[in-house]
Amino acid sequence: VQFGADTTEESVDRAHRFIEWLTGDKGYARDRIRVAKSKQEGGTSEHLWAIREGGLGSTAFPPDGKDHWPGWEDSAVPPDRLGEYVRKLREVMDRHGIKGAMYGHFGQGCIHCRLSFDLRTADGLATYRAFIEDAADLVVALGGSVSGEHGDGQQRGELLEKQYGPELVQAMREFKAVWDPQAKMNPGKVVDPYRMDENLKLGTDYNPPRIPLKFAYPEDGGDFAHATLRCVGIGKCRVPRAETTMCPSYQVTREEKHTTRGRARLLYEMLKGDVITDGWQSKEVKEALDLCLACKGCTNDCPVNVDMPTYKAEFLHHHFKSARRWRPRYAYAFGFIDRTARIASRIPELANIATQTPGLSRLAKLAAGIDRRRPLPRFAPMTLQDWFARRGGTANPTGRPVVLFPDTFNNHFHTQVGVACVEAIEAAGWRVIMPEQHICCGRPLYDYGFLDTAERYLRRVLDVLRPELRAGTPVVGMEPSCLAVFKDELPKLLPHDDDAKRLTRNAYHFAEFFQTFGIRPPALDGKALLWGHCHQRATGGMSPDRQLLEDMGLEVNDLQGGCCGLAGSWGFESGKYEISLDCGEQALLPAVRDAEDDCVVVADGFSCKTQIEDAGTGRRALHVAEVMKLARDLRGRSPHAVPGRPERNGPSRPTPPWRERALRVSAAALLGAAVTALGVRAARH
Ligand code: SF4
Ligand code: SF4
Structure with a gap:
């Protein structure tokens, strides 16, 4: 029962009189009555309202x-x-x-x-x-x-x-x-209304076609048609302010077709076949899904958990099934980035010349369908796996084992994050196991509907990790979106695989691992602005990160709402540059610009960190593990004990000896020259 009044005192007084009536006249035991204060009074009554809203x-x-x-x-x-x-x-x-x-x-x-x-x-x-x-x-x-x-x-x-x-x-x-003599205005309502049992969404003729699906849809009895009926239409996804993650595309465009609800409705119409008649080949549905960032906001924030990223991946899988229909260039460039990165990391210096030199990088972006204004990420001088192998594996060979998953982004680009993760786990006495083979969760493949390939990738992950999964070893992710695959996509794609279930049960986001196993982080004084990756918010939430930073001694501002706007590769795609930045401007980017110089900006997601830098905020966000490294380096002192912004003192990427780098660049140059000479000779003949 909520009591309202003109003043706080009056409303509290009414509540107390009600309690007296309940315990006196009605004979209720006092311990059966809980008094909830509002948030303004330091209480948590909004939790009760969340139940009501649910x-x-x-x-x-x-x-x-x-x-x-x-x-x-x-x-x-x-x-x-x-x-x-x-x-x-x-x-x-x-x-x-x-x-x-x-x-x-x-x-x-x-x-x-x-x-x-x-x-x-x-x-x-x-x-x-x-x-x-x-x-x-x-x-x-x-x-x-x-x-x-x-x-x-x-x-x-x-x-x-x-x-x-x-x-x-x-x-x-x-x-x-x-x-309205010709009854043209809103016919069939109030006067001469339609019957209550006609024009129903369902009805006796409801029988949409069912085709074999890639995902399991356990909440919908394995029925995609049921999934498209899930939306109850109250429009929580139409809130224009970035209060929750859902729905970043609507927050910018303010168009119904770019809400979760609009997309769910189009998918329903696609199956029903009355308005949209070309089914899974529909261009209208594809267009509406194109601006879905697959941020997973709806899977968490929508009251009935409409799972648009899964529906989008399923749709794209069927839409592009025909060998005659090709995906946009960026789908191949990003969907298979693990393979490109693997090749590029053999001689990253050459790859960086191609991606960072003006002119050449323009050509690379054109070929890959990337917006020309987007800087391309720089390949690290050596991979994380390489660094780990060269140091002789873990520093704690007798510690309790934990698998650190070498995702593409921290293995090939932000290797300093990977190093910080290894060192943070080892500082807690654990033995880090890092797979030596090429391994990828397939995260970018889902966004473009390459679901057969994604399934193959996941089966390979299970093959590589099987002994550890069966031994019950925890698997920790550095990149939230990759770890989220194990918590979210994996059980939907391989619902009857016991090893997949073991992985889902034993997969931890980085800070979640520290919180779950009660590991005390190093101390650090100061302030932190925390930004959660949308996929992490939807697969466990940001409380472990906030708690971990608070346990360190930092005063944390846990920023809520919206998406960074990059959303994996989405913001790189040509034609999405402005809207991607507009998404970031809903909450993240202004907060980063306003952050004080000595405040540590914390973000674990590769895309979030990239967007913060690309948007010209002048700041570089640190992964939680990098903050822990900073704390160990500073030995508990505040970041403002040393001059400059905290990220200036963050770790840098490991580098192989300069002789080795010079040698491989020379070898590549010689090889290039030889190939060119052979080509010229062949052309002459
Ligand atoms: S998608 Fe979810 S939040 Fe949006 S209208 Fe439907 S039920 Fe409501
Ligand atoms: S995944 Fe994100 S962008 Fe797509 S519908 Fe859901 S909330 Fe909106």
Whole structure:
């Protein structure tokens, strides 16, 4: 029960009088009553409101597997008759064999509920109609209204004669006819309404085609069509401010087709086949999905967990199945970046000449379909795996084992992060195991629908890690989006593989590993601005990172809302530069610009860090492991104990001896010259 009043004191006083009434007149034990204070008063009552706001989602798809639908979701009666109404409504539900939970605004007598209507069979539709008519009779008899706070729409238009009587509805009809004699304005509502059981999303003719799928959709009984019905339409994904991650594309474009809801609706229409008639080949659906960043915001923030990144990957897989249909160039460039990076890292100096020299880099971007304004990432002088092997493996051969997954981004680009991760884990006494082979979770492949290849990559990961998985060794990720594959995509793609289940159960984001195993981090004084990668927010959240930094002694500002806008390779794709930066401007980039000089900017995601640098904020974000290294180097002193921004004192990438680098560049130059000479000679002949 919430109490409102003109002043805080008055509302608290009312609450206490209510408690006295409950414990005195009603005989409730005091320990059965909890008083929740609002956030402004240092309380946590917003957690209770989160439960209330989750009402719709949790009543839509209850665990018994039977879907609950709207239809009688907004009735209201005078508040003093609410008890009587609820009891009698339950009787009506029982009479028709209908189930459902109720919630709402009891102080105003308004009840919300979704009920277990069967909207796919003729019998079910007859029951639906009979129930709604009985419920409407009940509400009218109690002096209430069939719609409490929302509109009548088509669903309850037919009931208005019960509520207002035929004479008043006729008056409305005549009034409307004066202004709209040809009944062109919003026909079928209020007067001469459509029937409540026509134009339904489902109905007796609902039978969308089902094709073999790549993902398992366990929450939807393995049915993609059911997944497209998941959206309950309340539009939490249409919030224009970046309060949650969902939905960054709408936060920028403000267009319905770029909301999670709009995309879900288009996928539904695609399967239904009435409006969109070319099914999985639809260009309209592809266009709407193109601006989906696959950030996973909806999988966490939407009340019914609409999983648009999975639907997008599934769609692209089928859309591009035909050998005659090619994906955009950037799909190949980024989807297989693990392979390109593997080749480039043999002579990274040459690769960097191609990607960093003006003119050459322009050509490289053109070939790869990358926006010309995006700087290309620089390859590290040596890979993390190479560094680890050269130092002779782990420094703690007798410690407790943990697998550190060498993702493409920290293995080939941000190797200083990888080194910091190894050292942070070893400083805690653990033995780091790093696979020596080429290994990749396939993260970028999902974004472009290369799902057969992604599955092969995952099977290889399982092959390589199998002994450790079966031994129960924890697997730690440095890059949140790669680790998220093991928590999210893996069980959906290989739902019946026990080793996959072992990996999902034993996979930890970097800070999560430290928190789970109770490892104390080194001390560091000062302030930190923490930015969570969207995939991490959706697969475990940022509390472990915040807690770890606080345990170190830092004062943490845990920034919420929106996406950095780079979202893997999405912001690199040609045509997405502006919108990518606009996404970042919703929350992250202004906060980084405003951060004080001695504040450590912390971000674990490769894309988030890249966006912070590319957007010209003048700051470089550090991975949590780099912050821990900074702490060990500074031995607990504040970062402002040393001059300059904290990142200036962050670790740098490991480098092989200069002789080795000179040798391999010379060898490559000689090889290039020889190939050119042979080419010229062949051309002459
Ligand atoms: S997709 Fe949007 S409208 Fe649909 S249920 Fe989720 S938040 Fe609500
Ligand atoms: S994945 Fe992100 S961008 Fe795509 S629909 Fe969900 S919230 Fe929106």
